[in-house]
Amino acid sequence: MNTTNINKFALFSLTRKHEIMLKLANKLVEKNYKIMCTKGTYNYLITNGVKAYLIEDILGIKSEYLKGKIKTINPLLHAMILADRENIEELNELQNLGLIDYVVVNFYELNFLNFENFLSSLDIGGRALINSAVKNFKYVTVATDEEDAANIIKELETLGTTSYELRKKLAIKAMEYLINYESKCYTFMNEVLADRFSFFLLLNEGKKLRYGENPHQRAYLFKYETDPEIFVEKISGEELSYNNLLDIDACIKILSEFEEKTCVIVKHTNPCAVYSNDKTSNVELFLKTYEAGSTSVYGGILAFNFTVDKELASLISNHFFDIIIAKDYEDSSLEILKKKRKTKIILCKNIGKRLNKAWILRTITNGILIQERDLHEITSDSLKIVSKRIPTEKEISDMIFAWKVVKHVNSNAIVVAKDKLTLGIGCGQTSRIDATKIALSKAGIKAKNAVLASDGFFPFRDSIDLAASYGISAIIEPGGSIRDKEVIEAANEHGISLVFTNIRCFKH
Missing domain, CATH: 3.40.140.20 (AICAR transformylase, duplication domain)
Structure with a gap:
């Protein structure tokens, strides 16, 4: 059925607002679409020169309730999205309203500070809009981010509309966006309300690599x-x-x-x-x-x-x-x-940026291990000086530097450093004394007055004695060995400053 005589709309409801969304809105206006939106998005669009309408002005009824908790949960709104464009009865039912051909939406950012904040940040209407748009992707185009907007603009400029292939692709992507959001909600609620841990991982569009760790392995x-x-x-x-x-x-x-x-x-x-x-x-x-x-x-x-x-x-x-x-x-x-x-x-571009809190995954035979990323930082104030000799400010600075490095070395790991330069690194050894020998032998005579960092405690005093023979002046280690007393005594005998971090940084 010809729908050219029915009003055409694009629905915008955005938490994350970006300049390209303005470009998309203007492009749709050029194509004779009316832009209908929630209040916040409406203010953003008109402030930036886009001709837009509030949802309630289009529907002719109040659309927002409970101070904005409900904004887009309205049967008329969803009918305009879900209507079968080839069904005469459905189109006649919406003749005085119109059809929504574009749904441009993204959700509130979830706030996990506490459960009350989480519930307040939980999106309701946006999720429903995506479900409706995806269900009718044969006719409706859905966008959830800037990349989607750019792809839609490109087809509007070249084809005058969006292709079935793009609508299909965007519907799948929108469902992925929704699943990721829902999984975060489920995981948090499960942890807070039921004291159970769950983890969702959605992987798709794997890129084939040349080979794996070795040429005969696929990756x-x-x-x-x-x-x-x-x-x-x-x-x-x-x-x-x-x-x-x-x-x-x-x-x-x-x-x-x-x-x-x-x-x-x-x-x-x-x-x-x-x-x-x-x-x-x-x-x-x-x-x-x-x-x-x-x-x-x-x-x-x-x-x-x-x-x-x-x-x-x-x-x-x-x-x-x-x-x-x-x-x-x-x-x-x-x-x-x-x-x-x-x-x-x-x-x-952003190399050097502090990494975000995240879960790190590794597979084992018949299972998956997951742990928090190690983002723990030590400071001069957090160090526990256990030796008679107090380290100098420079030694403390170098020890913190060496600690930052050693946490990224495969265990057992030892780092020798001076002036924030590594002089010797011993990695992946099955005994700490072997890792110490490697690091010190690489440093050689440069180890004199350098510092040494260990990712785990010293089980015996042998590494301290060896470090002293090379002239190491300060050592940083977690502490916690049953022989800590012997290790401290060795440091004192050699006049070495010894500090404990009270936290280890193994890497396997």
Whole structure:
């Protein structure tokens, strides 16, 4: 049936408002649609020059109740969305109202501060709108974010309307948006009201990778956005492999610890070298980091939490790295780095940003393990000095730096550092003394007056004695061993400052 004589509407109800939504609204007005919306969205649109109408002005009846708790729960509104455009009886029933062909909606942000705040933030009408729009996607286009709006605008400009394929795609995406929202609600309510833990994970559109950890293994990448602000973009080079993605992730996590200008080199997800210094040049920062990890860095992953300039790029180009990651690149630096065809150049605009609270997943045979991301921070005030010798401010600063690094090293892990530069890293050892030997042997004579960090307590005094033989002046460790007294005695015998964090940072 021809619906050209029936009023055409687009319904906007937005919590998260973005400039592209204004562009979409204006584009729909150009296509002879009337924009109907809730009060907040109405004020936003008219303030920005979009011709819009309140829902109640279209329906001719009050649409908001209980101070806005109910805004879009109205049978007439949903009838305008759900009507079968090929059913004469249904169209005649809505002749004096019209049809809603576009539903543009996003929800209130959930507030998990406490249960009362959660209930107050719980969206009601928006969820119902999405269900109605999805149910009638054959005719109705639904949008929940800026990307959807951009895709709709593109088709309105080229086709004059939206295609069935786009409506189908957007309906699936809207249902995913709804499921994610509902799962968060269920998880929180289950935990608060029933004292049970549940976890939902929706994975789709897996991207096939070249191969897995080894060439004979298949692998896919699925989106699981814990930190959507940290966006990884490949500028040049081959497609990223499974191992590449793990190493990039390791760099992101390490750099999230540091506000100062920092360089890190990673190999097999472990740091080879880390250096933080706001006062030195970019070139000097790289050179010292490279030197600190010189025996391991070939073919590694190089990452910076700052912009790579031409001078730094020229220096980097003399060495082979599998991947280079930076917060940004000067155009002149990219011209240099792109010539290294075997090197993958990665842009990560927000690298260095503190990571969000999130659940971390790992699979085991017949199960999935999940734990909170380790975001615990230590400060000088939180440290417990257990030795006779009090550490200097510089030693404390270096110990905190070394602790930030050691928490990203596979256990058993030891880090030797001085002046916020790692000098030796011992990782993945089955005994702590072996990890200590590796870290100290790498540091060599540079270990004199350096600090040492351990991700777990020392079960015996042997590591302290060995550290003393290299001239280590201060040690940071969790404490908690049944032989803590012996370890403290060893530190006192050697005049070493020993501090406990009272928290460990194992990484398996």
